[in-house]
Amino acid sequence: MIFEHEIPDGSRLYFGQTAKQKRFLEAKVSAFFSKIGFDEIVTPNFSYSQHQSIDNVNELITVTDEVNNPVALRADSTLDVVRIITKRLGRTTSHKKWFYIQPTFSYPSTEQYQIGCEWIEHDNVSDVINLNAEVLNLLDFGSQKPIIQVANINIPKLISSELNISLELFKNGEVGTLFDLNIEWLSSLIAVKTIEDLTNIISKVPNNIKPELEKLLKIASSVDYENVIVSPIYYSAMKYYDDVYYTVIKDNFTLACGGGYKSDGISSLGFALYTDNLLKILED
Numbered sequence: 001m002i003f004e005h006e007i008p009d010g011s012r013l014y015f016g017q018t019a020k021q022k023r024f025l026e027a028k029v030s031a032f033f034s035k036i037g038f039d040e041i042v043t044p045n046f047s048y049s050q051h052q053s054i055d056n057v058n059e060l061i062t063v064t065d066e067v068n069n070p071v072a073l074r075a076d077s078t079l080d081v082v083r084i085i086t087k088r089l090g091r092t093t094s095h096k097k098w099f100y101i102q103p104t105f106s107y108p109s110t111e112q113y114q115i116g117c118e119w120i121e122h123d124n125v126s127d128v129i130n131l132n133a134e135v136l137n138l139l140d141f142g143s144q145k146p147i148i149q150v151a152n153i154n155i156p157k158l159i160s161s162e163l164n165i166s167l168e169l170f171k172n173g174e175v176g177t178l179f180d181l182n183i184e185w186l187s188s189l190i191a192v193k194t195i196e197d198l199t200n201i202i203s204k205v206p207n208n209i210k211p212e213l214e215k216l217l218k219i220a221s222s223v224d225y226e227n228v229i230v231s232p233i234y235y236s237a238m239k240y241y242d243d244v245y246y247t248v249i250k251d252n253f254t255l256a257c258g259g260g261y262k263s264d265g266i267s268s269l270g271f272a273l274y275t276d277n278l279l280k281i282l283e284d
Contacts, residue, residue, distance in 0.1 A: 010110030012103070012276065021279055022113070026101050029115050029135055029273065033099040036131075038117055041098045043080045045105075046071045053079045055239045059106040073105040078270050079240060081118045082263040096120040116272035125244045125260045126222040128269040132248065132256055133225035135273065139282060145227045146250035146281075151234035152216040153241050158209045159186065159233065170235035178233070193229045195220055219244050246271075251284075253277040 007013060014022050030040070050072035051057050061073040074080065077100055085098060099117040106112070119128060129148065136146060156170035163186070169177055179187055185204045192198050195217065202213050213232060220230050236245060236257070245259025255278050258271020 008109035010106075010108070012111045012113065018279065018283075021283070022275065025139075025275065025278060025282070026115060028138060030099070030101060032135060032138060033117060036097075038097040038099040039095055041081060041085070041100050042102055043074065043077060043084060043100065045074050047074055047080050048072075049079065049083065050075050053239055061105055061107050074102070075104050075106050077102065077104065077114065077116055077272065078118060078261070079263050081270075082120055082266065082268055085118075085120060086264070086266060096122065113275035114272045115275055116270060118268055118270040120268045121266060122269050123260060123267040125269060126219045128258055128260075128271055129219070129223050129246055130225070132246075132258060132271050132273075133223065135256075136225070136248065139278070141250065141281065144250075145225075146248050146255050148223065148225055148228045148246055148248055149231050149234065150216065150220045150223065150228060150244065150246045151231045151236070152212050152244045153236060154212045154243065155209060155216070155232045156235045158212060159189075162206055162208065167235070170233055173235075175233075189232050192232050195228075195230060198230050198232065216244055250281050253281055255281065 034040075046063075048069065048071060050060055053076035054060060060075055062070050065071050081098055081100060085093070085095075097117070097119050099115070101113075101115050103111045103113045117131070129150065133148065156167060159165075160167040160170065163181070163183070165181070168174075175190055178190060185201070185206075188201050188204060192201055198213065198217050198220070202210055202217065205213060216230065216232060220228060236247075240261040240263070241259045242262060243260045246257065247254055248256035254274060256271055256273045258269070260267065260269050262268070
């Protein structure tokens with residue numbers, strides 16, 4: 001039996017002090033973005049193109065419009081922001097730096113509030129990681145700051161091709177299976193955590209993988225933040241990241257993720273802060 005005052009699993013309810021903390025966090029980060037030249041955008045809750053953003057389309061909440069075209073509730077903001085700016089608003093603005101504060105929705109009833117930004121026609125990933133690091137430095141995490149975990153999606157793809165193994169092993173994080181292959185350079189690569197580790201392993205891997213590892217090393221080395229780890233074999237579930245990308249983690253909570261991607265041939269950068277997880281960590 002469902003009572004009229006109940007809310008669906010995964011839905012969000014903020015009231016009193018928690019609502020105040022949420023607004024304070026959003027206002028603080030919003031002021032930061034505005035100060036460094038980002039303008040705000042709020043995109044529609046419904047979209048025709050969400051299937052291009054999400055790896056698992058079963059997570060989409062879909063309906064149909066009046067002529068029976070499939071429409072989905074926003075499950076991700078990134079590609080919608082870029083397409084709206086470049087295609088719909090292209091004649092009215094040439095601005096390239098945008099931020100948003102809005103929720104995403106996934107099946108069956110999950111809401112996730114986000115604060116994010118997109119830097120259109122910019123491709124230096126270290127710039128957006130350092131931008132995210134500045135936001136983290138604005139917030140009070142106590143003595144132990146979150147970890148920025150930097151990866152390169154091309155490395156698992158190349159290893160999969162080199163060894164003729166399924167990419168699903170990387171997607172599912174099946175590290176034990178990869179270790180069981182008993183390949184020395186792969187086992188060493190799995191163990192990489194620091195810039196020094198990565199520097200030491202590059203000479204030992206197959207030649208076709210070296211350029212992507214060197215790219216990862218260069219970008220990770222340029223991040224101005226005290227708590228960075230390098231994860232060469234990590235594979236994100238996001239559909240559009242096509243190069244170096246990163247996640248921010250603390251106490252098993254993902255606080256942010258971002259990186260580089262292409263939309264209709266346009267290279268851009270962006271990241272999203274996960275408001276709900278941030279509030280849990282900051283409250284603790």
